[in-house]
Amino acid sequence: MYDKDNDFFKLCVRDLNSGSLCSKPQADWVCNVAWAKGGQALLYVFTDQKKKPYRIYCSMLRSKDEDVTLLEEPEENVHVNIRHTKDFKFVTVYVFSTTYSNVFLINATDPLSGLTLVWECEASAHCIIEHHQGYLYLFTNANKEGQSVNYHYILRSPLHSSSPRKWEMPNAVVDYNLSNGKFEIIQQQNLLQERTCVLYGTAFVGPTIDNKSNSNNYGESKSWNDLSEFYVCENHQVVSSDGVKVGLTIVYSH
Incomplete structure (x- = not known):
């Protein structure tokens, strides 16, 4: 919900069966959410009072446990964002600034298992990652071979890939x-x-x-x-x- 007087978004979850609000999660200054664990967990991004998204929480619905901090980026020029893949198997975490862009994966079935780095580049770039049948697909305009590009392209990498991860044209x-x-x-x-x-x-x-x-x-x-x-x-x-x-x-x- 948007609090017009204080100019921020407030997070709360309503149980559609009973029509009542859940006891948690409830938080102010929230800018982004993603479902995990088949709807049993909700990940959300918390912003500071300057509206910079910098911290990611995981809240287990119908649980009395405190919400868990998954990631925090306190530096002023670093922002974070989350979204779930279209098959709901992963939550992608985007950490970006004016100098670099990193993308992490969170296993949606076990959101507390940690973050796995799957993509990084030096310059700030537009990156979207999807998962399908054991492969990760990256849609990006990141530099290619050290040269800037003015278009987007698609790369593919096996989900279970050795380090360092290798991305190739499909x-x-x-x-x-x-x-x-x-x-x-x-x-x-x-x-x-x-x-x-x-x-x-x-x-x-x-x-x-x-x-x-x-x-x-x-x-x-x-x-x-x-x-x-x-x-x-x-x-x-x-x-x-x-x-x-x-x-x-x-x-x-x-």
Whole structure:
């Protein structure tokens, strides 16, 4: 709930069966939450009075135990954020500043088991991690080989990977249909050149083009195709109805 007089968000949980408020967690100055342990635990981010998110708590519902501090970043320029993966198996913890970005995983079935570092980079970057069938997928615009980039890309790594963790380009980028649970390879039809541009590799499903013509038009084969002529990715800072600035990423085709 938003306390308009004091300008902060207050956390409380309502039992939908009884309609009454749970005795815990209850906290002021909360900015972010994520469920864990099948709804038996709630992780939340606590902010200071300057509204800087810096501490993560874990609260066990229907328990008399005190909420447990999972992480604290007191430095002024370091912020933390949390979100759960779409399969609810992990809670991702983002620790970022103007000089670095780190991402940790928390096992949602055992949120008190600790944090595991899965990604780190030197410069501040946009990072989203998802889990699917034993793999972690990273969507980021972090520097590649020490060079800054003005686009986002996807990397994949096995969940149970040896240290240091190795991230690689996936074999293909796919679209996941939530309604039927199916994956489909993303392709972009280019009618002017009468061919289909595939995100990864050199396969085509459009009209056949001989190797000579294809080589002349596109040069040497690359493992990952450039989609800048087909897609645009923009980052904006937008203001919500309550005046809070929120980061917004928009991806669209030309």
